Amino acid sequence: MNQRITKILLHLLSTVIVLSFVTPVFAQSAHLSLEATEIAVGGSTEMRIIVENVSTASSPEIGEIDGLKIRSRGVSQQMQIINGQVSRTTTYSYLISGLKPGEYRLGPFTVKAGRQNLTTSALTLKVVEQATTGPATPADEGSVQPVAGDPLDGQLFLRLALPKRQYYTGEKVRAQIKLYVGEIALQSLHYPQLNQAEVLVEGMEQPAKSREIINGQSFQVFTFSPELTMIKTGEFTLGPVQVDCSILVRNHPFPSFFEEFFAEERPLQVQSNTLDLEVLALPVTGRPADFSGAVGQFELEVSASPTEVLQGDPITLKMIITGQGNLSLASAPVITGLEQFKVYDPQKDFLLTTDPSQEKVVFEQIVLPLEASITALGPFTFCYFDPATAQYQRLTVPALPITVRENPDFQRTTSLPIGRETGEELGQDLVFIKNHPGHLRQRSEIFYRQSWFWLLQIIPLLFFLTIYTYRRYKQKQEADTPAARSARAYRQANKALQSASQRLAAAGPSPSLLDELNQLLREYLGVTYNYVAAAITANIADELRTKIDDQLLLAMIKEFFAHYDYYKFTGATFDRHAALKLINLTEDIIYGLNAEQHKINNTGRRGDSHGK
Amino acid sequence: MGNKIRQHNLIGRGLLVLGFLFFLPLLGGAQPENPSSPEALFAQANTHYEKGEYQAAVALYQHLVECGYESGHLFYNLGNSYFKLGEKGQAVLYYEKARRLIPHDADLKANLAYALSGVEEGGNTWWLAVKTAVTHLAPLGTWITAASICYALFFCCLILKMLFPALTTNPTGQPKTWWRRSVVITGALLLLTVSLGALTFLGQNTPQGVVLTAGDALFEPVVGASTHYHLSPGIRVRILEEKGEWILVRRPDGKRGWVKKQLVGEL
Numbered sequence: 001m002n003q004r005i006t007k008i009l010l011h012l013l014s015t016v017i018v019l020s021f022v023t024p025v026f027a028q029s030a031h032l033s034l035e036a037t038e039i040a041v042g043g044s045t046e047m048r049i050i051v052e053n054v055s056t057a058s059s060p061e062i063g064e065i066d067g068l069k070i071r072s073r074g075v076s077q078q079m080q081i082i083n084g085q086v087s088r089t090t091t092y093s094y095l096i097s098g099l100k101p102g103e104y105r106l107g108p109f110t111v112k113a114g115r116q117n118l119t120t121s122a123l124t125l126k127v128v129e130q131a132t133t134g135p136a137t138p139a140d141e142g143s144v145q146p147v148a149g150d151p152l153d154g155q156l157f158l159r160l161a162l163p164k165r166q167y168y169t170g171e172k173v174r175a176q177i178k179l180y181v182g183e184i185a186l187q188s189l190h191y192p193q194l195n196q197a198e199v200l201v202e203g204m205e206q207p208a209k210s211r212e213i214i215n216g217q218s219f220q221v222f223t224f225s226p227e228l229t230m231i232k233t234g235e236f237t238l239g240p241v242q243v244d245c246s247i248l249v250r251n252h253p254f255p256s257f258f259e260e261f262f263a264e265e266r267p268l269q270v271q272s273n274t275l276d277l278e279v280l281a282l283p284v285t286g287r288p289a290d291f292s293g294a295v296g297q298f299e300l301e302v303s304a305s306p307t308e309v310l311q312g313d314p315i316t317l318k319m320i321i322t323g324q325g326n327l328s329l330a331s332a333p334v335i336t337g338l339e340q341f342k343v344y345d346p347q348k349d350f351l352l353t354t355d356p357s358q359e360k361v362v363f364e365q366i367v368l369p370l371e372a373s374i375t376a377l378g379p380f381t382f383c384y385f386d387p388a389t390a391q392y393q394r395l396t397v398p399a400l401p402i403t404v405r406e407n408p409d410f411q412r413t414t415s416l417p418i419g420r421e422t423g424e425e426l427g428q429d430l431v432f433i434k435n436h437p438g439h440l441r442q443r444s445e446i447f448y449r450q451s452w453f454w455l456l457q458i459i460p461l462l463f464f465l466t467i468y469t470y471r472r473y474k475q476k477q478e479a480d481t482p483a484a485r486s487a488r489a490y491r492q493a494n495k496a497l498q499s500a501s502q503r504l505a506a507a508g509p510s511p512s513l514l515d516e517l518n519q520l521l522r523e524y525l526g527v528t529y530n531y532v533a534a535a536i537t538a539n540i541a542d543e544l545r546t547k548i549d550d551q552l553l554l555a556m557i558k559e560f561f562a563h564y565d566y567y568k569f570t571g572a573t574f575d576r577h578a579a580l581k582l583i584n585l586t587e588d589i590i591y592g593l594n595a596e597q598h599k600i601n602n603t604g605r606r607g608d609s610h611g612k
Numbered sequence: 613m614g615n616k617i618r619q620h621n622l623i624g625r626g627l628l629v630l631g632f633l634f635f636l637p638l639l640g641g642a643q644p645e646n647p648s649s650p651e652a653l654f655a656q657a658n659t660h661y662e663k664g665e666y667q668a669a670v671a672l673y674q675h676l677v678e679c680g681y682e683s684g685h686l687f688y689n690l691g692n693s694y695f696k697l698g699e700k701g702q703a704v705l706y707y708e709k710a711r712r713l714i715p716h717d718a719d720l721k722a723n724l725a726y727a728l729s730g731v732e733e734g735g736n737t738w739w740l741a742v743k744t745a746v747t748h749l750a751p752l753g754t755w756i757t758a759a760s761i762c763y764a765l766f767f768c769c770l771i772l773k774m775l776f777p778a779l780t781t782n783p784t785g786q787p788k789t790w791w792r793r794s795v796v797i798t799g800a801l802l803l804l805t806v807s808l809g810a811l812t813f814l815g816q817n818t819p820q821g822v823v824l825t826a827g828d829a830l831f832e833p834v835v836g837a838s839t840h841y842h843l844s845p846g847i848r849v850r851i852l853e854e855k856g857e858w859i860l861v862r863r864p865d866g867k868r869g870w871v872k873k874q875l876v877g878e879l
Contacts, residue, residue, distance in 0.1 A: 056659065314842060433688070436685060437686060443680050457760060461767065463767070464774075
């Protein structure tokens with residue numbers, strides 16, 4: 001039993017491991033969703049077209065629907081990387097307001113993604129009379145938007161507030177998003193969501209908690225204070241802000257002590273009022289050339305350390321800008337009178353402040369005085385746009401007194417006035433990016449990182465060595481040395497023996513076969529031991545005693561010639577048995593002599609014995 | 613007659629199949645591009661760059677780099693994105709990486725020069741200039757390919773002589789002039805390409821880096837040690853030694869100093 005459970009667990013584990021390595025395949029698709037399928041006349045809901053895993057998609061064409069007002073709320077994109085695979089979601093948001101009661105069919109909508117058309121499903125939106133149900137009309141600043149339906153009516157609402165209605169591009173403002181909670185039990189609360197292309201939302205932190213009394217009723221208030229930066233010019237409607245939360249609903253007769261056990265948790269989405277805003281572009285007329293890009297109200301503080309230096313020694317300048325506004329795009333203050341200094345690029349760093357409404361940026365810059373005659377550093381100017389006065393302002397810090405002493409070891413290098421370093425005055429800029437990825441490949445895929453490439457390099461060398469060795473072998477074979485002669489003779493003798501055996505098998509023994517074998521052996525002995533073949537007789541065995549150690553071999557040679565003489569001259573019958581015996585004897589002799597030759601060649605013994 | 617018609621039909625069908633096989637790759641090419649393919653991600657990053665969303669562009673380009681992809685254009689675009697974000701050190705680092713792959717790209721040369729304008733590297737010796745020029749003559753892959761071709765040709769000449777002696781040798785037994793010249797030229801080219809390839813390889817494998825953020829090079833690898841010289845972003849340095857979280861770097865003018873590792877991005 002235990003083994004079975006272990007087996008099942010192992011199977012499960014292996015399945016999980018395998019699944020975790022599987023790379024998911026993300027398909028392209030488009031969906032349509034409605035925040036609420038029923039709204040009151042004058043109320044609104046959000047419609048989203050969610051396109052998944054499409055790199056570039058054109059905005060869907062929504063068109064106009066009689067009885068509804070549809071406004072685009074922008075596009076948001078989200079990218080997720082899971083197990084190395086990237087999935088991408090593009091969401092087109094639309095605010096749909098009901099003008100007339102009725103049922104409206106929304107969709108299907110088509111999104112063009114590259115060469116493909118993705119189509120969403122269709123949904124029905126019901127617009128009912130104001131009196132029945134649905135969220136209230138988007139209210140103006142300061143009003144509240146109750147959530148429809150008992151028992152929540154008027155007990156949970158959200159308010160969005162901004163200090164003014166007109167802003168400038170780049171201006172930063174702190175918004176107030178207040179969630180009012182009355183006589184209900186709030187179970188969970190999520191951060192407010194404001195996805196709007198016209199503003200950049202930052203600093204959505206933990207809410208401040210307080211209590212407020214409205215129309216005699218006490219409310220617990222959660223206040224979120226995010227910073228909004230206006231990034232697009234023009235008129236637009238900010239909001240509604242949405243907050244997801246859940247409340248406990250009592251649907252039992254038990255006393256409140258048991259409420260948490262038996263109450264039902266109901267998820268809700270609360271929407272705030274909307275605000276109509278206007279964002280103006282920064283005025284072009286009167287814009288100073290040294291405008292830093294900062295928008296707000298600021299102060300400039302400059303310090304230098306050390307103020308007493310040797311010629312060529314570094315002085316660190318600290319230029320601190322503090323104030324309310326947007327400093328993220330601000331460039332460093334302009335320093336004049338730096339002709340006699342060598343200047344390094346300033347380094348920008350954001351500092352934390354105790355007051356969250358304040359921003360603080362420090363620019364650190366190193367300058368090297370090149371002349372001993374320098375007595376001051378600066379002055380420093382910082383130009384910004386003040387939205388309160390709608391004018392460009394300039395902060396000036398007078399020159400700082402410094403003492404530069406002459407340095408005898410100082411070697412003057414080329415002075416680089418500050419203006420030259422920026423590059424802009426040289427009429428230069430970056431060349432645009434490349435549209436094509438070029439030879440985009442994995443590092444490991446590069447040919448010279450592959451083992452096959454280096455193995456391929458061996459082929460010419462191997463080919464060369466093979467041909468070289470073969471040629472050497474052939475040359476050796478064709479040379480007129482005793483060894484070469486012996487090898488050739490051996491090959492010829494073998495061929496002749498083979499032919500003799502075949503003829504014996506086919507036609508039977510004949511006198512010519514006897515002569516042929518005699519001729520064959522004599523020729524072999526003649527070539528190998530440098531004798532005249534025709535002059536070789538049975539006495540050859542005695543003569544070869546000085547050249548061949550193997551006595552058995554000599555006896556076999558003697559026996560061959562004895563047999564030859566016997567059949568040739570006595571008239572004895574040279575039958576099949578005798579022929580086969582003689583062929584085998586010849587074969588043994590030639591094989592033995594060849595082995596003897598090899599032995600001599602390898603050991604070098606009797607090396608001169610062939611050259612008679 | 614019937615056979616002839618059948619034969620015609622067969623030929624027609626055969627042509628149809630051949631035509632289908634010919635156009636099959638084209639049909640495959642008409643499929644929508646995989647959105648998670650490296651090319652699609654590169655295109656998405658470019659779109660972010662064009663919209664001025666440099667941070668998003670950097671994230672996508674970096675994702676490709678982290679996945680092991682490389683190309684001169686990828687590093688070039690990454691360098692541009694970093695430059696737009698004001699990170700000059702990172703920009704120079706990626707331009708230098710791109711330079712190893714596309715050393716003769718005019719846009720890259722212009723942008724690298726622009727990024728380095730105002731960066732004081734403390735002087736440059738003629739020897740260093742020559743070395744840099746030699747090691748950036750061509751990408752390493754080009755030298756390896758060229759050397760491989762010369763090597764194969766060299767052996768082809770030798771093999772030709774062994775296989776066809778009549779073709780390569782005069783009746784006097786002397787090698788023919790064309791063969792002798794071929795051997796000398798391919799041998800010399802082989803030597804040259806191998807030498808340049810080795811120089812490029814050594815140049816690329818010598819630890820080098822680019823200063824990412826401004827900081828001081830100290831005399832000792834200790835916090836609070838005396839400053840030897842100041843390093844501003846974009847300065848290219850040679851990494852000589854490593855000690856814990858410190859590295860010893862050498863500026864192009866030869867001055868050495870200890871800096872924290874995170875100050876320098878390795879090439």
